[in-house]
Amino acid sequence: xxxxxxxxxxxxxxxxxxxxxxxxxxxxxxxxxxxxxxxxxxxxxxxxxxxxxxxxxxxxxxxxxxxxxxxxxxxxxxxxxxxxxxxxxxxxxxxxxxxxxxxxxxxxxxxxxxxxxxxxxxxxxxxxxxxxxxxxxxxxxxxxxxxxxxxxxxxxxxxxxxxxxxxxxxxxxxxxxxxxxxxxxxxxxxxxxxxxxxxxxxxxxxxxxxxxxxxxxxxxxxxxxxxxxxxxxxxxxxxxxxxxxxxxxxxxxxxxxxxxxxxxxxxxxxxxxxxxxxxxxxxxxxxxxxxxxxxxxxxxxxxxxxxxxxxxxxxxxxxxxxxxxxxxxxxxxxxxxxxxxxxxxxxxxxxxxxxxxxxxxxxxxxxxxxxxxxxxxxxxxxxxxxxxxxxxxxxxxxxxxxxxxxxxxxxxxxxxxxxxxxxxxxxxxxxxxxxxxxxxxxxxxxxxxxxxxxxxxxxxxxxxxxxxxxxxxxx
Amino acid sequence: xxxxxxxxxxxxxxxxxxxxxxxxxxxxxxxxxxxxxxxxxxxxxxxxxxxxxxxxxxxxxxxxxxxxxxxxxxxxxxxxxxxxxxxxxxxxxxxxxxxxxx
Numbered sequence: 001x002x003x004x005x006x007x008x009x010x011x012x013x014x015x016x017x018x019x020x021x022x023x024x025x026x027x028x029x030x031x032x033x034x035x036x037x038x039x040x041x042x043x044x045x046x047x048x049x050x051x052x053x054x055x056x057x058x059x060x061x062x063x064x065x066x067x068x069x070x071x072x073x074x075x076x077x078x079x080x081x082x083x084x085x086x087x088x089x090x091x092x093x094x095x096x097x098x099x100x101x102x103x104x105x106x107x108x109x110x111x112x113x114x115x116x117x118x119x120x121x122x123x124x125x126x127x128x129x130x131x132x133x134x135x136x137x138x139x140x141x142x143x144x145x146x147x148x149x150x151x152x153x154x155x156x157x158x159x160x161x162x163x164x165x166x167x168x169x170x171x172x173x174x175x176x177x178x179x180x181x182x183x184x185x186x187x188x189x190x191x192x193x194x195x196x197x198x199x200x201x202x203x204x205x206x207x208x209x210x211x212x213x214x215x216x217x218x219x220x221x222x223x224x225x226x227x228x229x230x231x232x233x234x235x236x237x238x239x240x241x242x243x244x245x246x247x248x249x250x251x252x253x254x255x256x257x258x259x260x261x262x263x264x265x266x267x268x269x270x271x272x273x274x275x276x277x278x279x280x281x282x283x284x285x286x287x288x289x290x291x292x293x294x295x296x297x298x299x300x301x302x303x304x305x306x307x308x309x310x311x312x313x314x315x316x317x318x319x320x321x322x323x324x325x326x327x328x329x330x331x332x333x334x335x336x337x338x339x340x341x342x343x344x345x346x347x348x349x350x351x352x353x354x355x356x357x358x359x360x361x362x363x364x365x366x367x368x369x370x371x372x373x374x375x376x377x378x379x380x381x382x383x384x385x386x387x388x389x390x391x392x393x394x395x396x397x398x399x400x401x402x403x404x405x406x407x408x409x410x411x412x413x414x415x416x417x418x419x420x421x422x423x424x425x426x427x428x429x430x431x432x433x434x435x436x437x438x439x440x441x442x443x444x445x446x447x448x449x450x451x452x453x454x455x456x457x458x459x460x461x462x463x464x465x466x467x468x469x470x471x472x473x474x475x
Numbered sequence: 476x477x478x479x480x481x482x483x484x485x486x487x488x489x490x491x492x493x494x495x496x497x498x499x500x501x502x503x504x505x506x507x508x509x510x511x512x513x514x515x516x517x518x519x520x521x522x523x524x525x526x527x528x529x530x531x532x533x534x535x536x537x538x539x540x541x542x543x544x545x546x547x548x549x550x551x552x553x554x555x556x557x558x559x560x561x562x563x564x565x566x567x568x569x570x571x572x573x574x575x576x577x
Contacts, residue, residue, distance in 0.1 A: 176520035
C-alpha cells in the first residue's frame with residue numbers, strides 16, 4: 001500500500017491528532033490541570049485553523065475516493081472558523097456546574113463530527129460520503145442530548161438521532177438504485193454513465209430527500225425547530241452553521257460532479273423546494289416566541305437561499321453559494337453568541353421577551369445583535385447584503401427571474417421579523433425581572449469580535465469573493 | 476436461480492414496512508426496530524444488485540459490510556439516547572416527547 005496517499009489528508013490527520021491529544025488530556029489529567037482545559041483546547045484549535053490557511057497539498061488519493069482541491073480546503077477552513085467561534089462561545093455553558101466535568105467530551109465529540117464533515121466534503125465516492133455523513137450526524141445526536149438532566153435536551157437528542165438515521169436510510173435506498181443503474185460508487189464513473197433512466201431518477205429523488213433532511217429543506221424540515229430549541233445553545237449554533245454548511249457543500253459536489261448530466265431533472269425539483277423553503281421558513285419564523293426556535297426557522301429560509309445559488313449550476317453560482325455560507329457563518333454565530341450570553345445570565349430564559357430592553361442594560365450586546373440581524377436580513381453596508389446580491393445575480397444570470405423575484409419578496413418579509421428582535425431590544429421596556437447589566441466572559445467577547453469584523457469586512461473585501469471565484473467550477 | 480426481481484420485491488416491501496412502522500409506532504424501541512428494517516432492506520438491495528448485475532466487482536458487497544457496521548453503531552447511539560430520555564422523562568412513549576410543542 002502506498003502510504004504517501006495520506007499526505008493529501010493533512011487537515012484530517014491534524015484533526016485526529018488534536019482529538020487524540022484532547023482525549024488523553026481529558027482522561028488522564030488531574031482535576032487541577034483540567035481547569036486550563038478550555039484555554040488549551042481553544043488555542044490548539046485556533047492554531048489548527050490558522051494552519052489550514054497555508055497552502056496544502058491538493059490531489060486525489062486512494063484511487064479517487066478522497067479528493068482534496070483548493071475549494072475543499074477553503075470549505076474546510078470555513079467550517080474550522082465556525083467551529084472555533086462555537087468553541088469560544090461555549091465557555092460559559094461548559095463552566096456551569098452541570099457540565100463542567102464533561103467539558104472534555106464536548107470538545108472531543110465536536111471534533112469527531114467535524115472530521116465526518118471533512119470526509120463528506122472531500123468524498124469522491126458515495127461510500128465515503130455516507131461514512132462521513134454518519135460520522136458527522138451520530139455524535140451530533142449525542143451533543144444535542146448533552147444536557148443530560150434537562151427534559152428538552154433529551155427530547156432533542158431522541159428526535160435528532162431517529163430522524164437522522166431515518167434520512168440516511170432513505171438516502172441509502174436511493175443510492176442502491178443508483179448503484180443498480182450505474183454500477184459504481186465513484187463520482188467520476190457515475191457521471192460518465194449517467195442517463196435519465198427511470199431507475200436513476202428514482203434513485204436520485206430518494207438520495208436528494210435524504211440529503212434534504214440534513215439541510216432541513218422544507219418538506220423535510222419538521223425536526224429542525226424542536227432539535228434547535230432543545231439542544232444546548234452552543235450545539236444549536238454548531239448545528240445551524242457547521243452542520244448545515246457541510247451538508248450544503250456536499251450537496252453542491254454531488255449535484256455538480258455526479259448529477260450534472262441530468263440537470264434538467266433536478267432543476268425543477270430544486271426550483272420548487274427553494275421557493276417553498278424560503279417562503280414557509282419565513283412565514284413560520286414570524287409567529288415564534290422562542291428565540292432559538294425563531295433562528296431555527298430563519299436558518300431554514302437561509303437554506304432556501306443557498307439552494308438558489310446551487311440552481312444556477314454555473315461556476316458563478318457555486319462561488320455565490322460558498323460565499324453565502326461564509327457570510328451566514330459570521331452573522332448567525334454573532335446572533336448565537338448574544339443568545340448564549342443572555343441565556344446564561346437570565347438563568348436559561350430563551351424567550352424573545354428576554355431581550356426586551358437589552359439596549360438599556362447591555363448596549364454593546366444589543367448593537368452586535370443588531371448587526372447580526374441586519375446582516376442576516378441583507379441590509380446594504382453589511383456582508384449579508386453582498387452575499388444575497390451575489391446569489392440573486394448568479395440565479396438571474398441563468399434567467400431565473402421569477403425565482404429571484406419571489407426570493408426578493410421574501411427578503412422583505414424576513415426584514416419584518418428580524419426587526420421584531422430589534423424592536424424588542426431597543427423599544428420595548430424590559431420586564432421587572434429582566435436580565436440586568438452583565439459582563440460577557442472574555443472567550444465570548446473574542447468570538448463576538450471575530451463575528452463583528454467578519455460582518456463588516458467579508459462583504460467589502462472583494463478579494464475573498466474573487467478568490468472563491470478562481471477555485472470554483474460549474475457543471 | 477431465483478430471479479432478481481423477487482429479491483427487490485422483498486427489499487422494497489421491507490423498506491416501506493419500515494417506513495410505516497417509523498411513522499405509526501408509539502414506542503421508541505419499536506421505532507428503532509422499524510429503522511433497522513429500512514436499513515437492512517437497503518443492504519439487501521446493494522448485495523443483490525452487485526451479485527446479479529455486476530458480478531465482476533465487489534463494491535456493493537463492501538458497501539453492505541460498511542453499512543452493517545454503521546447501522547450497529549447507530550443502534551448503539553440511539554439506544555443510549557433513548558435510555559437517557561427514559562431517565563429524564565420516565566417512559567419511552569413517543570407521545571411524551573412533545574414538551575416543546577406547547
